[in-house]
Amino acid sequence: MALNLGNHGFSDALVILGAAGLVIPAFARFRISPVIGFILVGILVGPAGLGTLVPQAPWLYYLTISDPHSIEPFAEFGIILLLFSIGLELSLKRLWAMRQLVFGLGAFELLGSAAIIGVGLHLLGQAWAGSIGLGLALALSSTALVLPLVGTASRVGRPAFAMLLFEDLALVPIIFALGAMAPTASAAGLGGLWTVLLRGMIAVAILFAAGRFVLPRLFAQAARTKSPELFLAASLLVVIVASLITTAAGLSPIVGALLAGLLIAETEYAREVEVMTEPFKGLALGVFLLTVGMQLDLRLVAANWPGLLAAIVGVMLVKSVVTTALLKVNGTRTGTAAEAGILMSSPSETTLIVLGVATQAGLILTTTSAFWTTVTAIGLTITPLLAKAGQGIARRIDRQERIADPEVDADRPGTVIIGFGRVGRTVADMLKVHGKTFVAVDADIDGVNAARRDGYPVIFGDVARSELVDRLRLGHADALILTMDDPVLTVNLARRVRAWVPSLPIIARARDATHAAELYKAGVTDAVPETLESSLQLSEAVLVDIGVAMGPVIASIHEKRDEMRQQIKAEASLDREPRIRRLRRTDEVS
Structure with a gap:
């Protein structure tokens, strides 16, 4: 037909x-x-x-x-x-x-x-x-x-x-x-x-x-x-x-x-x-x-x-x-x-x-x-x-041109900061204020060289490579701070380091409460969700602006922060099913 x-x-x-x-x-x-x-x-x-x-x-x-x-x-x-x-x-x-x-x-x-x-x-x-x-x-x-x-x-x-x-x-x-x-x-x-x-x-x-x-x-x-x-x-x-x-x-x-x-x-x-x-x-x-x-x-x-x-x-x-x-x-x-x-x-x-x-x-x-x-x-x-x-x-050009890495004290590397963007630099500034030594790691060569010109001890490298993490001598570090904007890598790195150094304090930046719970399951000491911290800062500003005294405001904010951390930790301890796949999907969509 x-x-x-x-x-x-x-x-x-x-x-x-x-x-x-x-x-x-x-x-x-x-x-x-x-x-x-x-x-x-x-x-x-x-x-x-x-x-x-x-x-x-x-x-x-x-x-x-x-x-x-x-x-x-x-x-x-x-x-x-x-x-x-x-x-x-x-x-x-x-x-x-x-x-x-x-x-x-x-x-x-x-x-x-x-x-x-x-x-x-x-x-x-x-x-x-x-x-x-x-x-x-x-x-x-x-x-x-x-x-x-x-x-x-x-x-x-x-x-x-x-x-x-x-x-x-x-x-x-x-x-x-x-x-x-x-x-x-x-x-x-x-x-x-x-x-x-x-x-x-x-x-x-x-x-x-x-x-x-x-x-x-x-x-x-x-x-x-x-x-x-x-x-x-x-x-x-x-x-x-x-x-x-x-x-x-x-x-x-x-x-x-x-x-x-x-x-x-x-x-x-x-x-x-x-x-x-x-x-x-x-x-x-x-x-x-x-x-x-x-x-x-x-x-x-x-x-x-x-x-x-x-x-x-x-x-x-x-x-x-x-x-x-x-x-x-x-x-x-x-x-x-x-x-x-x-x-x-x-x-x-x-x-x-x-x-x-x-x-x-x-x-x-x-x-x-x-x-x-x-x-x-x-x-x-x-x-x-x-x-x-x-x-x-x-990458090949950067390896040839990069400035010499700062020396890391094998016995006392101090606090190790992985990820030296806006968050990592702020943490480093606060460590400087209190006289604490630190070394940072970042994969952005432009950011690394800019930070070195400003006097920060920053190493260029990709922490996904195990040999670089070994070089940091985390067994002698005071603490490890993870500020990378990569939820999957952050969880994987926290799990690896916790298996190597059970007593090391690990503080990690989290995207939200779900990511924070996953980090707690991976073994971090403290996870700081960005969404929750921004809500607490907003609450603090509102309370102060409407006339509440600063002392009670700070006390209530600390109390609320501790309450939310305990809730996240409880969720992490109850839910043992890994969520890495969901985090990976979230990262791809974003």
């Missing part, structure tokens, strides 16, 4: 949404990056994957997308929502707090990489207009991949976040500039360029005026209805109207989507809009990356692998060298600079957006865009591998 293949739009929607909702969680289960998962699934169900088998097996039509043009609306929809979510995350206050890193380091990294790549492409025969577009596109790095890999507070995450923030902000002028160059690329001349610029300025002025006077009233009315659906509809209405205005001005609709996000971010309703549209953010990125995978033809990749390999290596080499050099000039350790440079070297999901704008503007040919789209998709796929490689290179 012949299958009805007429309603292809509905079938394509089912394939895309089904892949996003059902297939991608399988990648998360096996701890594979969702971005890689989206691209691989896109390759599988796309026109160059199983879609090629539809003539031989018609039933595959309902599981694949065989028409390349049918995915274009989905790609544009995903891009618009992605740009809106990026704009919604930005704000003037956030930029001002990081202005030196963002507009200094970030600007030099983007413009320096773009200039070198653009000049190189021009020397290879690309026209100047296309070289500018390609240089700016390929200089971008992946916010969606880099930040989940390193966070925003780590030694690599801090500079990476600043550079990525500038790149996200620079999308507006980049897209605007490339769109404004379209008339010159289509022989409209300099007059056409000025016409588009004038229209664009008018459109932006209208949007900012509307953001200042209309948006607050619109969202106020939506908020008064107390209807989440109406609030969401108002948010999407702003995106659509902003996109239509920029389109009417001759610019891309995604410029309007990003501006809509920026304008809403400056209102008091930004948090509510962000919460309401959060489900769309992951779906938008997923749809966009699925369409990226669908555009890849593995047979063409295999046939043109020398050129693709040269392009990938060339772009990554330029970006990694520029980023590493800038970080070194900025005072960053060589290992950290190298790791950040390697991690930031691949192109971005926003590279595809800029490539699309450059193609629409006539700055580059469709075939050129397809080639660099393939390069970008491959670069996105291997970014997690680059992160692993960067970490290994950074």
Whole structure:
């Protein structure tokens, strides 16, 4: 019986949404990056994957997308929502707090990489207009991949976040500039360029005026209805109207989507809009990356692998060298600079957006865009591998450059502090006040060297290695203090040390009461839950501020602390079933 293949739009929607909702969680289960998962699934169900088998097996039509043009609306929809979510995350206050890193380091990294790549492409025969577009596109790095890999507070995450923030902000002028160059690329001349610029300025002025006077009233009315659906509809209405205005001005609709996000971010309703549209953010990125995978033809990749390999290596080499050099000039350790440079070297999901704008503007040919789209998709796929490689290179560099470790008294090492972040340094300061000797251990080489410059005796090393723990001579120590922000490692280390040194006082930082109970079972002398201590400090501040005498307040706080510790210890003694698996799951989720 012949299958009805007429309603292809509905079938394509089912394939895309089904892949996003059902297939991608399988990648998360096996701890594979969702971005890689989206691209691989896109390759599988796309026109160059199983879609090629539809003539031989018609039933595959309902599981694949065989028409390349049918995915274009989905790609544009995903891009618009992605740009809106990026704009919604930005704000003037956030930029001002990081202005030196963002507009200094970030600007030099983007413009320096773009200039070198653009000049190189021009020397290879690309026209100047296309070289500018390609240089700016390929200089971008992946916010969606880099930040989940390193966070925003780590030694690599801090500079990476600043550079990525500038790149996200620079999308507006980049897209605007490339769109404004379209008339010159289509022989409209300099007059056409000025016409588009004038229209664009008018459109932006209208949007900012509307953001200042209309948006607050619109969202106020939506908020008064107390209807989440109406609030969401108002948010999407702003995106659509902003996109239509920029389109009417001759610019891309995604410029309007990003501006809509920026304008809403400056209102008091930004948090509510962000919460309401959060489900769309992951779906938008997923749809966009699925369409990226669908555009890849593995047979063409295999046939043109020398050129693709040269392009990938060339772009990554330029970006990694520029980023590493800038970080070194900025005072960053060589290992950290190298790791950040390697991690930031691949192109971005926003590279595809800029490539699309450059193609629409006539700055580059469709075939050129397809080639660099393939390069970008491959670069996105291997970014997690680059992160692993960067970490290994950074460790080797740090081992070669690290400052000599302080001498540890084999007979009297004093108090040993493992983990020398904010908590560890505070403990060390208090030990100094009371004249107690100590030595600390930390795996962050930048933090270790900074602490040594401040006069703290800190050893660089990973306490997961038993030989380092043996070197600390804990059998002669006064006490062991565990302040690491790793619940599983803290429990394992406490259990190992307690087995070796039964009488050593072990004081450990705990995330919460559950973690504290697990630490007590592992043999610590005292576990200090962060959540409980913060609640006690809050209670103390409240009681003092409302007029209760300091003496009774302190006494009651100490009494409550002892009561909670006894409860946790009792729980630990009653519940002998290990909870390490639950702690590990909690750590992975956080």
